[in-house]
Amino acid sequence: MNPLELTLGIMTAVGGFVDISELVFAAKAGSTFGYALIWAFALATIGIIVFSEMSGRVAAVAHQPVFSLMRHRLGLKLGLVTLAASMIANLITCAAELGGVALILNYMTGAPYLLMAVLMALVMVVSIWILPFEWIERIYGLLGLFMLVFAAALIAIHPPWHQIAAGFVPHIPAGLSTKEMLKFGYFVVAITSAVMFPYEVYFYSSGGIEEGWGIKDILTNRVTAILGMGLGSTLAIAILASSAQLFGAANVDPVIPGSAALEAAIPFGKWGLVVALLGMLFAVAGAAVETCLANAYSIAQFFGWIWGRHKKPWEAPRFTLTWITLFALALAIVVTGVDVMTLVEFAILFSILVLPLTYLPLLLLAGDKKYMGKHVNGPLAKILGWLYFAIITAAALAAIPLYILTSGGNS
Amino acid sequence: MRGKPLLLALFVAGCSKGPDADLQYIGEARSAAAEWALVNDQAAQGRLSGAYVTSMHKWLRDDLQTSLSSLTERNSVYGAEIQALLLQPDDAAPEALRAHAARLKQIEDSLESA
Numbered sequence: 001m002n003p004l005e006l007t008l009g010i011m012t013a014v015g016g017f018v019d020i021s022e023l024v025f026a027a028k029a030g031s032t033f034g035y036a037l038i039w040a041f042a043l044a045t046i047g048i049i050v051f052s053e054m055s056g057r058v059a060a061v062a063h064q065p066v067f068s069l070m071r072h073r074l075g076l077k078l079g080l081v082t083l084a085a086s087m088i089a090n091l092i093t094c095a096a097e098l099g100g101v102a103l104i105l106n107y108m109t110g111a112p113y114l115l116m117a118v119l120m121a122l123v124m125v126v127s128i129w130i131l132p133f134e135w136i137e138r139i140y141g142l143l144g145l146f147m148l149v150f151a152a153a154l155i156a157i158h159p160p161w162h163q164i165a166a167g168f169v170p171h172i173p174a175g176l177s178t179k180e181m182l183k184f185g186y187f188v189v190a191i192t193s194a195v196m197f198p199y200e201v202y203f204y205s206s207g208g209i210e211e212g213w214g215i216k217d218i219l220t221n222r223v224t225a226i227l228g229m230g231l232g233s234t235l236a237i238a239i240l241a242s243s244a245q246l247f248g249a250a251n252v253d254p255v256i257p258g259s260a261a262l263e264a265a266i267p268f269g270k271w272g273l274v275v276a277l278l279g280m281l282f283a284v285a286g287a288a289v290e291t292c293l294a295n296a297y298s299i300a301q302f303f304g305w306i307w308g309r310h311k312k313p314w315e316a317p318r319f320t321l322t323w324i325t326l327f328a329l330a331l332a333i334v335v336t337g338v339d340v341m342t343l344v345e346f347a348i349l350f351s352i353l354v355l356p357l358t359y360l361p362l363l364l365l366a367g368d369k370k371y372m373g374k375h376v377n378g379p380l381a382k383i384l385g386w387l388y389f390a391i392i393t394a395a396a397l398a399a400i401p402l403y404i405l406t407s408g409g410n411s
Numbered sequence: 412m413r414g415k416p417l418l419l420a421l422f423v424a425g426c427s428k429g430p431d432a433d434l435q436y437i438g439e440a441r442s443a444a445a446e447w448a449l450v451n452d453q454a455a456q457g458r459l460s461g462a463y464v465t466s467m468h469k470w471l472r473d474d475l476q477t478s479l480s481s482l483t484e485r486n487s488v489y490g491a492e493i494q495a496l497l498l499q500p501d502d503a504a505p506e507a508l509r510a511h512a513a514r515l516k517q518i519e520d521s522l523e524s525a
Contacts, residue, residue, distance in 0.1 A: 106466050110461075251445040251512055254446065255439065256474070262453065270460055
């Protein structure tokens, strides 16, 4: 297996896990509850591995991306509802990522935020237009690996490893007031949503088809899903743990993405800061590209248009027009001046509501012997698939009440 | 029947006013002050770039301003504390900023336990 084949998983994971929402949520979770929410990241990571592997396997065996299945399995009406909800969630997420990229460039250069947003939207549109799919993955995925500085920073600050290890065991910290308990619950739901963002699966399965995956790629798919998502999760947990150590004690609840960069600057100084900001830039830009393409994939697949970046832009005109329009809409949202973190909160909320509808058809198809033959879900995939479907459904039901009761985890 | 307490709680959460409603913004201002101190601390040791420091100062000030304007009781002890914080220069001494953060934390804790 060529190591470069892993770049789809790395881009999906680095852009999916360590996007703008994780940069803030992981840091905030660490500063507020110490290491107690590590298990929520770990639990959701297993969930996204299970569903990514399933979507990649379906792409390799049945050559069907998620949204084609959605239409067949849910029917036109419910399929349309899911498409509309996913589109809104993905568009808000894309706007949040684009705003995040502009913010990071503002931290790096001091250049005006809105100017950077416009410039980066153009850069991303041009990069998607001219680069083959493999190079989009490689550039955003591999350069996002600068984020590894956060893992190095955690090691450098000598954290209490036994407490970090204890954080992997699901628990609720003792002695929380009702208010704190609700806030903890909101964080669990938000982390589940942020880790299992639906666009990751849309992008990953469509990417598998872009790369022409077949049955011979089932092992690549499995390794990519486990290593890619595992890497993303490790980075998110490193950000959480550093935050617990550095920000918790200093009474800082990080609410802006730039705070996370301090985690690398404190142990490594200026070069740590620069590497962290570069990693954040490529990871968040990768997430912006992912969300935009995922949205365009979904729409094109649902309506049966010709789609894919393996084709020249003019060979798939409606698909091309869709992703360009989506970038323009995301930019329009950012230019209104709406706060990036408000966008992140809405993206998380919308995404969790869409999650059950996204994963149910996938679960049904991956378990259907007629489509999947001998590559149908085995007992482990079946148990984990339905268990996680129950978890995300419960999280979706709890999301809005918890959001209101905790003011989005801020009170 | 079970839905009623939840609906009531949601209604109350949306309507509260006074120090209780301001608690969130006091916490946000406390955090911004503490982070400002951390940034200035690291900057004084030459561990941060100039562009990053300038940018962080701008966003933290924006956050503080938002917290102040979101208060339902601006003419309060905590309102005055946030206003005093906003009067600090960008390169204020970390100790001075930490003192503001500590006072806001004290107010936050006393309101939470009340």
